[in-house]
Amino acid sequence: MKKMDSILRFLGLILLLMASLLCMAQAKVLHYDFVLKEAKFKKLCSTKSILTVNGTFPGPTIRVNKGDTAFVNVYNQGKYGVTIHWHGVKQPRNPWSDGPENITQCPIKPGKNFTQEIIFSDEEGTLWWHAHSDWTRATVHGAIIISPAPNTNYPFTKPYAEQTIILGEWYKGDVMAIINEALATGGDPNVSDAFTINGEPGDLYACSNATTYRLTVNQGKTYLLRIINSIMNEEQFFGIAKHKLTVVATDAAYTSQFTTDYLMISPGQTMDVLLTANQSAGRYYIVSTPFADTSAPFDNTTTTAILQYNSSKLPSSIPFPTLPTYNNKTAAENFTKRLRSLASNAHPVNVPQSITKRIFMTVSVNQIYCPNASCSGPAGNRLAASLNNISFQSPKIDILEAYYRGLPNVFTKDFPKQPPYYFNFTGTVGNNTIYPSLGTKALIVNYNDSVEIVFQGTNVGAAENHPMHLHGYSFYVVGTGSGNFNNKTDPKSYNLKDPPLVNTVGVPKNGWVTIRFIANNPGVWFMHCHLERHASWGMNTVLIVQNGSTNATSIRPPPKHMPPCS
Numbered sequence: 001m002k003k004m005d006s007i008l009r010f011l012g013l014i015l016l017l018m019a020s021l022l023c024m025a026q027a028k029v030l031h032y033d034f035v036l037k038e039a040k041f042k043k044l045c046s047t048k049s050i051l052t053v054n055g056t057f058p059g060p061t062i063r064v065n066k067g068d069t070a071f072v073n074v075y076n077q078g079k080y081g082v083t084i085h086w087h088g089v090k091q092p093r094n095p096w097s098d099g100p101e102n103i104t105q106c107p108i109k110p111g112k113n114f115t116q117e118i119i120f121s122d123e124e125g126t127l128w129w130h131a132h133s134d135w136t137r138a139t140v141h142g143a144i145i146i147s148p149a150p151n152t153n154y155p156f157t158k159p160y161a162e163q164t165i166i167l168g169e170w171y172k173g174d175v176m177a178i179i180n181e182a183l184a185t186g187g188d189p190n191v192s193d194a195f196t197i198n199g200e201p202g203d204l205y206a207c208s209n210a211t212t213y214r215l216t217v218n219q220g221k222t223y224l225l226r227i228i229n230s231i232m233n234e235e236q237f238f239g240i241a242k243h244k245l246t247v248v249a250t251d252a253a254y255t256s257q258f259t260t261d262y263l264m265i266s267p268g269q270t271m272d273v274l275l276t277a278n279q280s281a282g283r284y285y286i287v288s289t290p291f292a293d294t295s296a297p298f299d300n301t302t303t304t305a306i307l308q309y310n311s312s313k314l315p316s317s318i319p320f321p322t323l324p325t326y327n328n329k330t331a332a333e334n335f336t337k338r339l340r341s342l343a344s345n346a347h348p349v350n351v352p353q354s355i356t357k358r359i360f361m362t363v364s365v366n367q368i369y370c371p372n373a374s375c376s377g378p379a380g381n382r383l384a385a386s387l388n389n390i391s392f393q394s395p396k397i398d399i400l401e402a403y404y405r406g407l408p409n410v411f412t413k414d415f416p417k418q419p420p421y422y423f424n425f426t427g428t429v430g431n432n433t434i435y436p437s438l439g440t441k442a443l444i445v446n447y448n449d450s451v452e453i454v455f456q457g458t459n460v461g462a463a464e465n466h467p468m469h470l471h472g473y474s475f476y477v478v479g480t481g482s483g484n485f486n487n488k489t490d491p492k493s494y495n496l497k498d499p500p501l502v503n504t505v506g507v508p509k510n511g512w513v514t515i516r517f518i519a520n521n522p523g524v525w526f527m528h529c530h531l532e533r534h535a536s537w538g539m540n541t542v543l544i545v546q547n548g549s550t551n552a553t554s555i556r557p558p559p560k561h562m563p564p565c566s
């Protein structure tokens with residue numbers, strides 16, 4: 001019996017080996033060239049030059065199958081140093097190509113290039129790439145489409161066709177000047193002047209209706225829409241008049257399907273939805289409008305595109321969908337709470353059930369004191385932001401380099417596992433922790449730790465929803481709630497069966513959210529709010545996942561040509 005068992009196990013191993021060899025043989029290596037350069041566009045009645053990849057807005061799409069590797073040679077013909085990040089791509093053992101400025105690399109200087117190796121593993125669906133230097137991502141971004149591996153299928157009927165929908169925005173001013181001005185004065189940065197769908201503002205803005213994006217469909221057919229929120233500072237409600245949307249994936253992981261009239265999508269997130277053209281032949285508005293439950297200034301305009309049926313005779317009226325109003329927190333949360341992992345045999349979940357590293361992290365907007373009330377923020381102070389009351393200070397040498405080579409005085413390893421003290425985080429907080437401490441502190445995690453992070457939104461400064469993003473990982477969202485997290489009662493409501501697997505999660509305004517993941521990807525991984533102004537103010541930290549005991553569980557050696565730091 002025992003012998004039989006071991007023979008079977010041996011045969012199983014051989015089969016597994018053959019299968020993985022086959023898979024490896026199928027995985028492709030692709031090459032892309034990205035040229036960073038200025039290009040002129042006419043939008044909102046005037047012409048402006050913006051930084052782009054290859055002169056297009058949005059930039060080019062990267063198409064791979066699950067498990068492929070892409071080499072992207074980024075050549076900077078622009079005016080300032082830039083880096084590119086592959087948002088949601090885990091990059092096993094390869095933080096060298098992840099991209100955040102001065103976290104995993106120094107900027108690619110004008111006239112220089114850097115070839116990044118993008119290693120796809122279990123991601124399947126839609127992700128995106130974007131610049132990760134100051135505010136350049138406003139114009140430097142594009143889609144990453146990861147199709148199922150050869151000889152495998154979607155976990156739903158193959159759609160008739162697919163279309164990427166990138167939600168973006170347009171600033172009349174120069175985005176770099178806008179963030180520099182805000183950081184110089186300490187006040188809020190100027191808001192954008194329009195939102196865009198695939199680069200076009202749409203019918204509700206001046207001088208824009210001639211180029212409104214149109215999605216042409218055949219009646220009766222089903223389409224897969226890959227929706228990306230690349231907007232800097234606003235979450236969005238998205239919907240199409242008279243059509244339902246069926247959510248099938250988010251952040252390149254399949255979800256249990258559900259049908260809805262609208263989506264709530266945060267900056268950084270992606271959602272794959274099925275749309276069936278099952279209405280009478282006509283034109284229908286596709287609409288994206290902000291969810292901004294905040295006292296901070298925001299762009300409150302609305303972008304539109306048109307869903308147009310293939311037909312020679314179309315009625316002239318174009319129905320408009322009814323979307324939740326900009327401050328409808330209930331509508332936003334009601335959507336978000338419906339997200340679940342698919343959790344099928346082909347797409348199983350692996351939620352950590354017991355925890356070896358527990359972190360409680362407050363997420364706050366703060367102020368830095370300005371003498372004589374000389375800044376433009378509240379009370380003449382400078383706006384700031386923090387995690388566990390530490391406002392992240394960007395170093396001048398990348399943390400990955402410093403960590404790998406043991407360089408001193410670049411960062412410290414003492415990011416705390418809890419805030420300096422507990423108070424009623426979501427109550428009338430007065431000036432509790434209004435002034436953060438400043439530091440470049442990394443959170444150290446052992447290889448294979450089962451990590452739990454509870455993000456606690458606070459009412460310090462201004463409360464709002466914060467989309468927290470972690471590089472190098474996707475994580476399970478096991479619980480969320482309003483008010484203060486109760487570490488005795490709230491864990492009882494965790495979903496450890498089929499929670500959604502994402503790379504970006506909204507910490508609800510004056511509420512909390514709990515995430516879990518296995519720290520099986522050694523490296524230096526940025527974690528930050530994906531509202532760009534909060535990231536600029538320091539709502540960031542770095543997770544250092546230490547090496548395991550073998551090469552296969554350690555950071556790979558660096559590539560030959562990393563961009564130099566000086």
Ligand SMILES: *[C@@H]1O[C@H](CO)[C@@H](O)[C@H](O)[C@H]1NC(C)=O
Nearest residue numbers: 032033034035053054060061
């Ligand atoms: C970008 O432009 C360069 C030429 O300037 C071209 O060789 C390259 O293929 C383009 N890349 C993409 C992804 O289209």
Ligand SMILES: *[C@@H]1O[C@H](CO)[C@@H](O)[C@H](O)[C@H]1NC(C)=O
Nearest residue numbers: 073075111112113114115561
């Ligand atoms: C990019 O960099 C590599 C290595 O430094 C170099 O060989 C290559 O010529 C560069 N290509 C461009 C387009 O600058």
Ligand SMILES: *[C@@H]1O[C@H](CO)[C@@H](O)[C@H](O)[C@H]1NC(C)=O
Nearest residue numbers: 172173174177178179181190
């Ligand atoms: C920001 O907006 C103000 C008011 O409209 C304007 O005066 C200023 O020039 C803008 N700043 C930038 C950098 O565009």
Ligand SMILES: *[C@@H]1O[C@H](CO)[C@@H](O)[C@H](O)[C@H]1NC(C)=O
Nearest residue numbers: 203206207208209210211212
């Ligand atoms: C755009 O708007 C203008 C002015 O409101 C109108 O004259 C024109 O017909 C519209 N064009 C399209 C393509 O809808």
Ligand SMILES: *[C@@H]1O[C@H](CO)[C@@H](O)[C@H](O)[C@H]1NC(C)=O
Nearest residue numbers: 292298299300301325326327
């Ligand atoms: C949108 O902005 C305009 C201009 O600042 C303002 O008049 C209007 O009240 C705002 N609407 C909302 C819903 O915030």
Ligand SMILES: *[C@@H]1O[C@H](CO)[C@@H](O)[C@H](O)[C@H]1NC(C)=O
Nearest residue numbers: 324325328329330331332334
């Ligand atoms: C918020 O949205 C929900 C769902 O769409 C709706 O039932 C509710 O009436 C809205 N609340 C407000 C205050 O508009």
Ligand SMILES: *[C@@H]1O[C@H](CO)[C@@H](O)[C@H](O)[C@H]1NC(C)=O
Nearest residue numbers: 330331332333334335337338
């Ligand atoms: C929330 O969503 C459920 C479906 O999951 C729906 O039945 C309910 O009416 C929604 N509530 C609000 C306030 O929108």
Ligand SMILES: *[C@@H]1O[C@H](CO)[C@@H](O)[C@H](O)[C@H]1NC(C)=O
Nearest residue numbers: 423424425426427428483484
């Ligand atoms: C915290 O403040 C909120 C809002 O003022 C209040 O409802 C809640 O009871 C307070 N919680 C505690 C534990 O004091």
Ligand SMILES: *[C@@H]1O[C@H](CO)[C@@H](O)[C@H](O)[C@H]1NC(C)=O
Nearest residue numbers: 367378379380381430431434
């Ligand atoms: C809170 O700090 C502000 C300055 O930022 C000050 O004007 C105000 O008096 C303080 N409030 C309390 C209750 O201490």
Ligand SMILES: *[C@@H]1O[C@H](CO)[C@@H](O)[C@H](O)[C@H]1NC(C)=O
Nearest residue numbers: 360418422484485486487488
């Ligand atoms: C649980 O929360 C309380 C405050 O509500 C805090 O004092 C305590 O340290 C927490 N315990 C753990 C194990 O985190």
Ligand SMILES: *[C@@H]1O[C@H](CO)[C@@H](O)[C@H](O)[C@H]1NC(C)=O
Nearest residue numbers: 550551552554555556557558
């Ligand atoms: C582990 O990696 C190091 C550095 O790349 C290399 O020198 C060594 O040979 C590797 N060891 C094994 C067992 O592969």
Ligand SMILES: *[C@@H]1O[C@H](CO)[C@@H](O)[C@H](O)[C@H]1NC(C)=O
Nearest residue numbers: 102106394395396397565566
């Ligand atoms: C990153 O480091 C470079 C030096 O390599 C420096 O010029 C740049 O200002 C730094 N960026 C940030 C955001 O601190």
Ligand SMILES: [Cu+2]
Nearest residue numbers: 466529531534
């Ligand atoms: Cu934020």
